[in-house]
Amino acid sequence: MNKLNFLQPDKNNLNTYLYTGVILLSLSIFIVFLNSFFNRDIVSFLPGTISFFLPLILGFIGLHLIRIEYSGLKFLDSINKNINTNNFNAFLSLIIVFVVIKSLPPLLSWFILDANIAGDSKDVCTGSGACWTYIKIWFNRFMYGMYPNPEQWRINLSFVALAFLGTIGFFATEKFKKYLTLYYVVVYPIIAFFFIFFFISGGPVFFDFSYGIIAAVISVIIGFFIPSKFKMYYFIIVPITVYILLKHVFFYEELIELGKLETLEWVETGAWGGLSLTFIVSFFCLIFCFPIGLFLSLGRRSDFPIIKYFSIGMIEFWRGVPLITVLFMSSVMFPMFLPEDMFIDKLVRVIIAISLFEAAYVAEVIRGGLQALPRGQYDAAKSLGMGYWKMHILVILPQALKLVIPGIANTFLALVKDTPLIFVVGLLEIVGMLNLAKTNPDWLGFAMEGYVFASVLFFIICYAMSKYSYNLEQKYKTER
Amino acid sequence: MSDKIIQITEMNKWFGDFQVLKNINLEVEKNKKIVVCGPSGSGKSTLIRCINRLEEHQKGSIIVDGNELTEDTKDIEKIRAEVGMVFQQFNLFPHLSILDNCTLAPIWVKKMPKKDAEDLALQHLEKVQIADQANKYPGQLSGGQQQRCAIARALCMEPKIMLFDEPTSALDPEMIKEVLDAMVDLAKAGMTMIVVTHEMGFAKEVADEVIFMDEGMIVERAETKEFFANPKSDRTKLFLSQIL
Numbered sequence: 001m002n003k004l005n006f007l008q009p010d011k012n013n014l015n016t017y018l019y020t021g022v023i024l025l026s027l028s029i030f031i032v033f034l035n036s037f038f039n040r041d042i043v044s045f046l047p048g049t050i051s052f053f054l055p056l057i058l059g060f061i062g063l064h065l066i067r068i069e070y071s072g073l074k075f076l077d078s079i080n081k082n083i084n085t086n087n088f089n090a091f092l093s094l095i096i097v098f099v100v101i102k103s104l105p106p107l108l109s110w111f112i113l114d115a116n117i118a119g120d121s122k123d124v125c126t127g128s129g130a131c132w133t134y135i136k137i138w139f140n141r142f143m144y145g146m147y148p149n150p151e152q153w154r155i156n157l158s159f160v161a162l163a164f165l166g167t168i169g170f171f172a173t174e175k176f177k178k179y180l181t182l183y184y185v186v187v188y189p190i191i192a193f194f195f196i197f198f199f200i201s202g203g204p205v206f207f208d209f210s211y212g213i214i215a216a217v218i219s220v221i222i223g224f225f226i227p228s229k230f231k232m233y234y235f236i237i238v239p240i241t242v243y244i245l246l247k248h249v250f251f252y253e254e255l256i257e258l259g260k261l262e263t264l265e266w267v268e269t270g271a272w273g274g275l276s277l278t279f280i281v282s283f284f285c286l287i288f289c290f291p292i293g294l295f296l297s298l299g300r301r302s303d304f305p306i307i308k309y310f311s312i313g314m315i316e317f318w319r320g321v322p323l324i325t326v327l328f329m330s331s332v333m334f335p336m337f338l339p340e341d342m343f344i345d346k347l348v349r350v351i352i353a354i355s356l357f358e359a360a361y362v363a364e365v366i367r368g369g370l371q372a373l374p375r376g377q378y379d380a381a382k383s384l385g386m387g388y389w390k391m392h393i394l395v396i397l398p399q400a401l402k403l404v405i406p407g408i409a410n411t412f413l414a415l416v417k418d419t420p421l422i423f424v425v426g427l428l429e430i431v432g433m434l435n436l437a438k439t440n441p442d443w444l445g446f447a448m449e450g451y452v453f454a455s456v457l458f459f460i461i462c463y464a465m466s467k468y469s470y471n472l473e474q475k476y477k478t479e480r
Numbered sequence: 481m482s483d484k485i486i487q488i489t490e491m492n493k494w495f496g497d498f499q500v501l502k503n504i505n506l507e508v509e510k511n512k513k514i515v516v517c518g519p520s521g522s523g524k525s526t527l528i529r530c531i532n533r534l535e536e537h538q539k540g541s542i543i544v545d546g547n548e549l550t551e552d553t554k555d556i557e558k559i560r561a562e563v564g565m566v567f568q569q570f571n572l573f574p575h576l577s578i579l580d581n582c583t584l585a586p587i588w589v590k591k592m593p594k595k596d597a598e599d600l601a602l603q604h605l606e607k608v609q610i611a612d613q614a615n616k617y618p619g620q621l622s623g624g625q626q627q628r629c630a631i632a633r634a635l636c637m638e639p640k641i642m643l644f645d646e647p648t649s650a651l652d653p654e655m656i657k658e659v660l661d662a663m664v665d666l667a668k669a670g671m672t673m674i675v676v677t678h679e680m681g682f683a684k685e686v687a688d689e690v691i692f693m694d695e696g697m698i699v700e701r702a703e704t705k706e707f708f709a710n711p712k713s714d715r716t717k718l719f720l721s722q723i724l
Contacts, residue, residue, distance in 0.1 A: 379534050380571035380630075384585035384637060385561025394584055398575050478575055478617040 145273015293362025624655030
């Protein structure tokens with residue numbers, strides 16, 4: 001039997017140190033646990049200060065005793081390496097564990113144990129916890145804003161359809177892979193716009209939309225029988241012809257008379273709201289601000305003075321004004337400069353304003369990437385006979401954009417979180433709806449639940465985006 | 481005239497106030513191999529970068545394959561496509577595989593069908609002996625392999641002239657030979673080459689003529705044997721005594 005030295009635990013008496021240490025550590029955690037969950041202080045017989053610090057002292061000694069290098073036990077080694085490297089780290093680890101244990105009961109009780117979700121009025125919320133009934137009752141409004149209830153299937157259908165169309169990339173065969181970029185950059189946004197403009201907005205224009213869809217489907221089916229040589233022309237001419245035929249010759253009058261198709265009720269954009277509006281605004285702003293930012297960043301590095309100073313002016317102007325004033329201007333000032341009979345929808349104006357605003361940031365982020373590329377890349381591309389556009393599209397931008405994925409993700413996340421500001425022009429997306437709901441006389445006093453709910457939703461959206469950007473980074477990583 | 485593929489007359493170039501090239505006169509005939517040497521800062525690299533207009537000259541004229549390079553040359557890309565260039569730092573495109581590096585320009589600049597471009601690229605990669613690395617990325621290759629790939633990439637455009645800007649200066653001594661071998665093969669195949677290098681062994685082996693530059697001027701130009709046997713100017717003698 002080796003001599004025990006409790007100041008310097010070593011491997012020789014591994015079990016003795018280990019058991020003593022683990023017992024002390026468990027005891028300390030147990031004391032805090034009882035105290036926190038059951039409100040029992042089993043060490044209350046000790047003087048106040050000592051009983052308060054006792055768990056910390058016990059745990060500290062315990063961790064000291066199990067800090068044995070190369071013990072041969074995998075679990076012990078990994079603990080020692082990660083949370084118990086020295087006295088100071090042991091102390092920090094203990095504090096963190098205690099804080100977590102201490103804060104769990106109140107959180108649990110507020111979120112779950114004492115919370116209410118049953119019933120459909122404020123009266124059921126008697127406990128001290130959260131009132132999820134409030135969220136339940138208002139859920140519909142938080143999702144769709146003032147969009148009329150019987151029409152909400154249109155939003156659902158559009159979003160499901162767009163989500164489905166967005167996943168097409170995963171199913172594309174090798175043959176169609178090269179068209180994917182074109183699809184996502186050009187075709188998909190157009191489809192999305194049509195869905196939102198014709199379907200969610202509704203009105204008589206809906207007919208055009210349905211004819212467009214029929215025309216597209218028919219021409220795709222016929223397309224399989226056309227020799228590939230003519231396909232390019234074919235896909236431009238045939239859909240338009242079919243569309244015109246459908247609209248003016250075959251269907252229009254008859255269908256309305258037969259009552260087979262009823263026009264979708266028109267819902268003005270002022271009634272849109274909630275999370276669906278958050279999505280719509282974020283989606284279009286993301287789509288528009290990226291290409292605008294790209295061109296501004298290239299423009300800023302251009303040799304032509306007009307383009308260069310125009311780009312610098314745009315970037316500095318939009319970066320120099322607060323978003324809230326931009327939004328306010330877009331809704332109040334801008335219409336004054338329009339001709340009397342011209343009208344641009346408020347939502348459209350807001351989307352354009354946010355897009356331009358964020359484009360300035362995107363432009364500077366991309367410019368950072370462009371400047372990070374060595375000059376040799378430009379030289380090499382030029383020496384192979386590439387002109388400005390080929391050089392940028394094939395060589396420079398793929399590398400520069402890859403470099404700035406984290407920066408762009410940053411800007412995009414900021415954009416999504418900036419969307420609540422559109423309340424200044426009277427558009428109520430989810431946070432706007434929350435603010436509206438919390439001032440409802442029947443539901444006063446539940447602001448907390450609402451903001452927690454919104455935070456969770458925003459966190460999910462933003463975390464998904466950040467995860468996606470990280471995946472993109474990994475996907476395009478070609479260095480070792 | 482017809483066999484003079486590059487004609488440079490009275491060419492001057494300034495970087496700001498600093499004159500890098502002074503009254504350069506140079507004629508290169510087809511299929512000739514020229515080695516340019518000289519101390520650093522003497523304007524060698526700038527000279528050959530002027531030949532495909534990666535640098536602009538301010539005075540004098542440069543005529544490449546019958547086309548004068550001026551400020552309003554519309555088809556500068558066409559001329560560049562005929563002049564291949566290999567750089568000191570390789571400058572491969574890191575986001576593309578070796579094969580894609582080689583096929584990028586033929587496909588997008590010369591509008592070659594993809595299949596043909598790949599065949600051509602593999603053919604050239606075979607010549608520089610890295611065909612087996614075709615699907616790797618530049619970051620996965622050694623310096624010597626990268627430089628050989630860069631040579632293959634330039635050759636895929638089937639240029640009339642090849643410019644080498646210190647192709648071996650950034651390499652480990654062991655890798656210099658494999659790159660020089662590839663260049664010797666190319667020279668033997670009859671390519672017109674202008675090579676900026678400090679590798680005098682290479683110069684002796686393949687060059688028809690050697691040009692010595694100092695302080696932005698061509699100090700001496702002579703047949704290779706003559707250049708190494710009896711250098712005329714004192715500056716050249718000093719340089720050679722230090723480098724050999």
